[in-house]
Amino acid sequence: MVSAPKHGVAVHHDATVETRDGTSLATDVYRPADPETGEPIDEPKPALLVRTPYDKRERQRVEQQGNWYAERGYVVAIQDVRGRYASDGEFYLLKNEAEDGADTVEWLADRPYCDGQVGTMGTSYMAWVQNALATQRPSGLAAMFVNQGAANAWKATLRHHGAFELRWLTWSLTIGGGFAKRALDDRDLERRLANVDTGDLLENEPVTRGQSPLRHLPNYEAYVFDYMGTPGDDEFWSDPSINFEAHYDEMADVPTVYAGSWYDSYAKATCDNFGALADRTESDQFLLMGAWTHGGQSTWTKPYSGEAAFGEAMTRDYLETKLRFFDHYLKGADAWDEPRVQYFRMGSGDGAATAEGRLRHGGEWQSGSDWPLPDTDWTAYYARGDGTLDTERPDVADSSTTYEFDPRDPVPTLGGNCSSYYTFEQRDEPVEDLPLADRPTISLTGRGGYDQRTRPETLGADPPYGPLDERADVVAFRTPRLSEPVEIAGPVRVRIYASTDARDTDFTAKLIDEYPASADFPSGFALNLTDSICRARYRGYRREPDFVDPGEIYAFDLELYPTANVFEAGHRIRLDVSSSNYPRFDVNHNTGGALAGDREYEVARNTIYHEADHPTHVELPVRPA
Incomplete structure (x- = not known):
């Protein structure tokens, strides 16, 4: 009662x-x-x-x-x-x-x-x-x-394996900084913040200390850049x-x-x-x-x-x-x-x-009764050179896929675990008539499950719009069409064996439930379930940075966010691997420079290995049939 x-x-x-x-x-x-x-x-x-x-x-x-x-x-x-x-x-x-x-x-x-x-x-x-x-x-x-x-x-929610979740910057520029005491007491400052187009700001990254719109709120700018730039081994x-x-x-x-x-x-x-x-x-x-x-x-x-x-x-x-x-x-x-x-x-x-x-x-x-669920069958799905995912460990001695990661053209974020990626909606009316409290915000990324294909409103996407896995810097691995359902519930782990010619780079992973074509969705539907990222210098859950040697193969362990889903018969289980997911995470410039504010860019040649000694795979928490 x-x-x-x-x-x-x-x-x-x-x-x-x-x-x-x-x-x-x-x-x-x-x-x-x-x-x-x-x-x-x-x-x-x-x-x-x-x-x-x-x-x-x-x-x-x-x-x-x-x-x-x-x-x-x-x-x-x-x-x-x-x-x-x-x-x-x-x-x-x-x-x-x-x-x-x-x-x-x-x-x-x-x-x-x-x-x-x-x-x-x-x-x-x-x-x-x-x-x-x-x-x-x-x-x-x-x-x-x-x-x-x-x-x-x-570890997660603010930084993630070293990468910064940019929602904290956009939060501070909109519902965070926009409603700061000083902004609400100062009409001119409120006007400046209301006119910030956060999407345009992100598309012209990096945002730097002393030159961001938050410079008008010095304590807000200070904490944002503390979170963006403080190394992992700091007591902070x-x-x-x-x-x-x-x-x-x-x-x-x-x-x-x-x-x-x-x-x-x-x-x-x-x-x-x-x-x-x-x-x-x-x-x-x-x-x-x-x-x-x-x-x-x-x-x-x-x-x-x-x-x-x-x-x-x-x-x-x-x-x-x-x-x-x-x-x-x-x-x-x-x-x-x-x-x-x-x-x-x-x-x-x-x-x-x-x-x-x-x-x-x-x-x-x-x-x-517990989490993870006690009777979970942890099942590895291995990536293969032909783009398939299979529960059999690969036995080939030499197999890899190489792509170029250009930090000036990152893979766009399409939905997922995004919360505060907002910008104030730009209006034609005078700002004087639209106090911050009344200015609606719009999402820059979308939130939740999305078909993984760009569209005109996708931040950072250029025409022709289409599936993310058609990008040259996205490597997709998928199972054959399932003959029977596969149910998962729990943490999802990915191990990527990879090398790079850069001193530092990122690797990303995204788990997708891939629907077949249908009358309502003639091109199918690639439903994102969960994703993650790993910054090379912080691989292996380390807090102290350790830069990689170009050309050497390393294991990059990614903890994707937990999920629970049934992949139905006729669907495919898909794993997308790349090196960016922007603006969900900040972009690694591949230089080994500072965590925040690096103005130099390098294109990295990143190689994913799917061979006997280096079997890239996703480990799924499979439920009993």
Whole structure:
């Protein structure tokens, strides 16, 4: 039985939480109230905390949560993080969140209207700050619902095997920097930022320190270039606000839901957190993975991701799901009886087009006891010189494929695990009449499942538009048409054996469900499932750079984001290998120069090996028939 909306709501705006270093954080507190008098009730209640960089009061969805949960008997505290909106201090992306969050939990637990229990909730940045504060084990923390949060910023979600996820630059230029305190207080600065065409900026990379549009927000430019350029072996990457993996043994032991989705930018981190902490903790831990794109309440109700449709069965009520969890663990109600692991298995649709033109890929929810699933059959599919993928290891002694990678013409990103790759929509109206808060953004990459073929709106693509695997710098390997379905669920690993004539370069891998031609899709449909990248100097999961010797063969291990999918009979399993995926990741200039701002370019001749001693392959988590 879940809590009913029987209370009124009393709100105290801008209550002050003073952190350990004396910074004041503005916090709106929503309390259950007598529905007739509007006065807060005397009985202490469990509290729910949301910490946000997106304005605790003006963004409707955040404020709605305060009212919604307070009506159901929770105290709700919504706080502007340091340096944003009504809170004091200077904003530095993600830093300070461990200590600030822990101080806020302890402050909230000590209020007379709180019964001493604090639950945390939120999506994206609002999930990131939850894991950060949990590294401090604050007293009063009792439960967490972490929707699409990070684990280790160096390993994935911010950098990835050394490559930088450019969404953090575009975030800082749009919904991040565009709503900075200084920008909102300075009309001229707001006008400058509103007129930045992020797509044009990216097409003329590199973006350099002191010359970017963020130079007008010096603290924002500083953190962007710190993340873009700080080497992996710097202690910067071990901070508890950005690397929870380094602090797993100190994490708070409280019931937690790690929720995410296959096409979310935090898909790998979500599963990594559950996999590591479920074994370290005594409290109940849950993993819930849909096939949504990045987001919370509105995203969970969409039956599609990008150009792939999954059906109404995938949709869930975000607010109600969290309510049942907190009712169970903070109020003792019999409201949560979910399996330890539940995930949406994509596939098994009829492949026809929906009325909106999306591919009807289909799918259904599955459950399990652990992650990765205990009865997984790890199966290697080996690349071959004729472009096929096969479960038999190659026995030829000498087989390879060479291509040229020109960093001035990178492979365009088409959907996938992309979240904040935005630009402000350019308008004809005077900017004075369009404050930043009212300027819509448009996606530069698309999000979710996409047919892997360029089109006029594809950033960086030139006519004639067409399939990515027809590019000379994309090497595709595919199985014969499957005679029976192949179901996978779990992490996906790729090992590329390769050499280069450059001092440094990148290698990328993308797993694709390749549909045959049909009446609705006469050219077939190449549905991206998951991808990854590896920067040569950081191969082998190293943090300290180690440049390659030209011509020498190395193993490049890539951890693709986890996924769950059925490749139907008649389909092909396809692996695309290349050296760029832009702007999902920054482009390696092949020079061995600085991680950020290198103005020199070199064309690299990269060779992929598919032979007995160097068998490039993808390892799939195959489910029992």
